[in-house]
Amino acid sequence: MTQIYPDDSLTLHTDAYQINMMQTYWEQGIHNKHAVFEVFFRKMPFQNGYAIFAGLERVVNYINNLHFTDSDIAYLRESQDYSEGFLDYLRHFKFDATIRSAREGDLVFNNEPLMQVEGSLATCQLIETALLNIINYQTLIATKAARIKSVVGDDGLLEFGTRRAQELDAAIWGTRAAYIGGFDATSNVRAGKIFGIPISGTHAHALVQTYRNDYQAFMAYAQTHHDCVFLVDTYDTLRSGVPSAIKVAKEMGDKINFQGVRIDSGDMAYISKRVREQLDEAGFPDAKIYASNDLDEKTIQNLKMQGAKISVWGVGTKLITAFDQPALGAVYKMVSIEDDHHKMVDTIKLSNNAEKVSTPGRKQVWRITKRADAKSEGDYITLYDEDPRNEESIYMFHPSFTYINKTVSDFDARPVLTPIYDHGKQVYDLPAIDEIKQYAHDSLESLWDEYKRDLNPQDYPVDLSQKLYDHKMNIIHSVRDWVSKKDY
Numbered sequence: 001m002t003q004i005y006p007d008d009s010l011t012l013h014t015d016a017y018q019i020n021m022m023q024t025y026w027e028q029g030i031h032n033k034h035a036v037f038e039v040f041f042r043k044m045p046f047q048n049g050y051a052i053f054a055g056l057e058r059v060v061n062y063i064n065n066l067h068f069t070d071s072d073i074a075y076l077r078e079s080q081d082y083s084e085g086f087l088d089y090l091r092h093f094k095f096d097a098t099i100r101s102a103r104e105g106d107l108v109f110n111n112e113p114l115m116q117v118e119g120s121l122a123t124c125q126l127i128e129t130a131l132l133n134i135i136n137y138q139t140l141i142a143t144k145a146a147r148i149k150s151v152v153g154d155d156g157l158l159e160f161g162t163r164r165a166q167e168l169d170a171a172i173w174g175t176r177a178a179y180i181g182g183f184d185a186t187s188n189v190r191a192g193k194i195f196g197i198p199i200s201g202t203h204a205h206a207l208v209q210t211y212r213n214d215y216q217a218f219m220a221y222a223q224t225h226h227d228c229v230f231l232v233d234t235y236d237t238l239r240s241g242v243p244s245a246i247k248v249a250k251e252m253g254d255k256i257n258f259q260g261v262r263i264d265s266g267d268m269a270y271i272s273k274r275v276r277e278q279l280d281e282a283g284f285p286d287a288k289i290y291a292s293n294d295l296d297e298k299t300i301q302n303l304k305m306q307g308a309k310i311s312v313w314g315v316g317t318k319l320i321t322a323f324d325q326p327a328l329g330a331v332y333k334m335v336s337i338e339d340d341h342h343k344m345v346d347t348i349k350l351s352n353n354a355e356k357v358s359t360p361g362r363k364q365v366w367r368i369t370k371r372a373d374a375k376s377e378g379d380y381i382t383l384y385d386e387d388p389r390n391e392e393s394i395y396m397f398h399p400s401f402t403y404i405n406k407t408v409s410d411f412d413a414r415p416v417l418t419p420i421y422d423h424g425k426q427v428y429d430l431p432a433i434d435e436i437k438q439y440a441h442d443s444l445e446s447l448w449d450e451y452k453r454d455l456n457p458q459d460y461p462v463d464l465s466q467k468l469y470d471h472k473m474n475i476i477h478s479v480r481d482w483v484s485k486k487d488y
């Protein structure tokens, strides 16, 4: 049976290998070596042209409660062969790292750091799993939500996914990410309560089945609610559902706010057009048609192309499960480590696959926009001590195909990685959810449409500064050199 611990914590929400490595570092006396790790993903989710960063608030909640409780230590003692000295170190473990991160709602792109953790090697290692777990999911859902939002325009967009989400946590944090990405409201009441997201709800087929009659069901609902959206497809949308909704709306008059009807099956283009005619003819031109049923950005776009008269879209399964791409592949890689002489050395992970070669060193990502129109020119990754704001112009070139290049002047450069923790102390105030949502919206405004189209978008430039590029090449050559001279 599940064991519930009164002092349970999320600190053990990590892979066992992280704690195994911590034990090695501790036993070897190198657990406090200074290290830098960065989070990045290699492929854009959904082949989209941008991703919307989400998850920072939960990362902060996680970090602020990061300590090994008595039951955590007891469990490690009984389940693993860790030494008492190491367990004692864990008991006194305190988060003391520096974290810099993209802000929630900011646009992020492949092959650039979204978050950077700098601190003792053991600390950096412990938090990898939870950080990736949180960021991978929430960024994925915020991005999927933005894709869906991009096709609905000014129509209403409701999140209906809780029943299909991968369990409770995914529903809750997924709906928050969906709100950031552009959804207007959620059906999840608890998410509304804890995040301050607007909630919205119509009714289910069960209400109509209870009365076994559309009219009686709608009337019962209308007598007990002011705002009414009637689900009209339980028996026959055009012959029973909509006529019953109209009858109730007429009989109740000003006593209710007849917001519209919801359809949840059938050919939604055809049906919505006929429903629109019926509502208009009955004198309800402002009553809206809501639609739900396995919708996603493709179906919605297609329905719009067919002239469907739908103006509020309820989206569940395909949003909350990120149906067409169930995981974002963000990784957490060491980019720098203190050597035995207390000097930081930048590290690399080589691969035959050029895409998988990591970029060494502690970095900053600069979002470059043209001053004239505040539109994106690309992202420019530098070593942390470079500041392109001191330059008149910058030379931006593709990191693999260097002949693709441009010189940009009259630009603004904004650092994407913002300090969140400084040596364990939180230095960032978490913004309100509506501020984050607005930030996502405004960030998208600065992006050229070519990067925003949902099919085959242009690749957004993510370039390395010359200094960083040269640094990477030098490290690649020296590692190759070292490997070729090795004699085992």
Ligand SMILES: Nc1ncnc2c1ncn2[C@@H]1O[C@H](COP(=O)(O)OP(=O)(O)OP(=O)(O)O)[C@@H](O)[C@H]1O
Binding pocket: 264, 265, 266, 267, 268, 269, 270, 292, 293, 294, 295, 299, 302, 303, 306
């Ligand atoms: N005009 C349309 N063009 C394209 N797709 C549509 C159109 N109308 C409905 N759809 C989509 O087609 C799919 C139909 O699915 P499905 O056959 O499961 O629905 P249904 O049989 O009408 O309803 P139910 O959920 O009761 O089974 C849904 O994903 C729906 O969103």
Ligand SMILES: O=P(O)(O)OC[C@H]1O[C@H](OP(=O)(O)OP(=O)(O)O)[C@H](O)[C@@H]1O
Binding pocket: 160, 161, 163, 164, 264, 292, 293, 294, 295, 314, 315, 316, 317, 318
């Ligand atoms: O289709 P989604 O995008 O996931 O949206 C949520 C769905 O949940 C509800 O019905 P439910 O699935 O419980 O039953 P139904 O499909 O039989 O109507 C609702 O009517 C939507 O169809």
Ligand SMILES: O=C(O)c1cccnc1
Binding pocket: 160, 161, 187, 200, 201, 202, 203, 262, 292, 314, 316
């Ligand atoms: O309010 C609704 O209409 C709703 C909520 C959750 C799932 N399906 C529909």
